[in-house]
Amino acid sequence: MKIAVVTGASSGMGQEFVKLLAEKEAFDEIWVIARRKDRLDALAASMSVPVIPLALDLSQKDSILTYQKLLEEQNPEVAVLVNGSGFGKFGAFTSISLDEYENMIDLNAKALISMTYVTLPYMKKGGRIYNIDSLSSFQPVPYINVYGATKALVLSFSRALNVELSERGIRVLAVGPGWVNTECFKRAAHDDTVSYYNRIFEPRDVVLRALRDMEKGKDVSVLGFSVRMQVLATKLLPHRLVMKVWVNQQKKKKNTEKIARG
Numbered sequence: 388m389k390i391a392v393v394t395g396a397s398s399g400m401g402q403e404f405v406k407l408l409a410e411k412e413a414f415d416e417i418w419v420i421a422r423r424k425d426r427l428d429a430l431a432a433s434m435s436v437p438v439i440p441l442a443l444d445l446s447q448k449d450s451i452l453t454y455q456k457l458l459e460e461q462n463p464e465v466a467v468l469v470n471g472s473g474f475g476k477f478g479a480f481t482s483i484s485l486d487e488y489e490n491m492i493d494l495n496a497k498a499l500i501s502m503t504y505v506t507l508p509y510m511k512k513g514g515r516i517y518n519i520d521s522l523s524s525f526q527p528v529p530y531i532n533v534y535g536a537t538k539a540l541v542l543s544f545s546r547a548l549n550v551e552l553s554e555r556g557i558r559v560l561a562v563g564p565g566w567v568n569t570e571c572f573k574r575a576a577h578d579d580t581v582s583y584y585n586r587i588f589e590p591r592d593v594v595l596r597a598l599r600d601m602e603k604g605k606d607v608s609v610l611g612f613s614v615r616m617q618v619l620a621t622k623l624l625p626h627r628l629v630m631k632v633w634v635n636q637q638k639k640k641k642n643t644e645k646i647a648r649g
């Protein structure tokens with residue numbers, strides 16, 4: 388049985404991956420993972436391929452074990468794994484609770500590594516792994532600090548794993564979008580510390596680009612000229628300067644808003 392596994396499938400980019408993978412390739416089943424079962428059920432009902440909803444909180448170790456047990460029982464070939472579950476919080480470091488940070492690290496970093504680890508025995512030559520990181524993977528980001536650090540881990544992990552797995556013919560792509568029009572903002576924005584979004588992309592475009600970049604053999608996928616320029620800036624300029632520009636952009640926006648509000 389050939390399957391795709393997509394985490395974060397209840398909304399945003401994860402959900403777009405499910406739709407586009409089903410459009411472009413034949414799978415016996417697509418296993419979709421997130422916490423909101425109603426959303427996963429609705430997605431399954433709307434698809435023409437068999438979609439298996441697995442309502443799991445991946446920040447919990449038990450959920451990874453449940454998934455691992457299912458793999459053991461069904462012994463599928465996992466042709467594609469998309470690690471899309473993740474969340475961020477915008478704000479000054481101490482304005483966000485430690486519980487929230489620990490949960491973020493458990494989901495964005497630990498669960499992504501665990502999902503990859505337990506899935507790999509079921510992948511064969513030609514297998515593909517898409518790990519969603521972020522533009523914030525490329526530089527330290529004040530006020531999105533811990534989130535950016537988890538995403539830097541994802542970028543580093545994914546690129547190194549791609550080299551290691553080349554012997555097995557399995558590819559790993561780090562997908563690093565800028566701002567994307569998803570529910571991510573609802574959970575991330577708890578105050579107006581970060582409120583300047585220069586360009587917002589559509590999730591479908593990010594995923595289409597990622598699928599193309601995987602075909603081309605890339606290890607990093609970045610959509611949009613402005614985002615690519617920002618990545619280039621993080622390579623050419625001292626990170627202290629890049630961070631200063633970012634902080635100033637956010638402050639400037641707040642001043643503008645203040646003026647607009649009178």
Ligand SMILES: NC(=O)c1ccc[n+]([C@@H]2O[C@H](COP(=O)([O-])OP(=O)(O)OC[C@H]3O[C@@H](n4cnc5c(N)ncnc54)[C@H](OP(=O)(O)O)[C@@H]3O)[C@@H](O)[C@H]2O)c1
Pocket residue numbers: 394395396397398399400401420421422423424426443444445446471472473474475494519520521522563564565566567568569570571572590
């Ligand atoms: N939107 C952006 O601007 C942006 C930019 C760069 C990178 N990203 C990254 O892209 C990825 C996808 O996010 P998105 O933008 O598509 O936002 P989204 O619509 O909020 O999707 C996040 C997904 O993660 C799932 N999730 C959250 N907590 C979970 C948990 N504990 N266990 C299992 N699943 C969980 C959510 O489902 P449930 O709530 O149902 O669990 C949802 O399906 C994330 O890793 C995000 O950090 C987003």
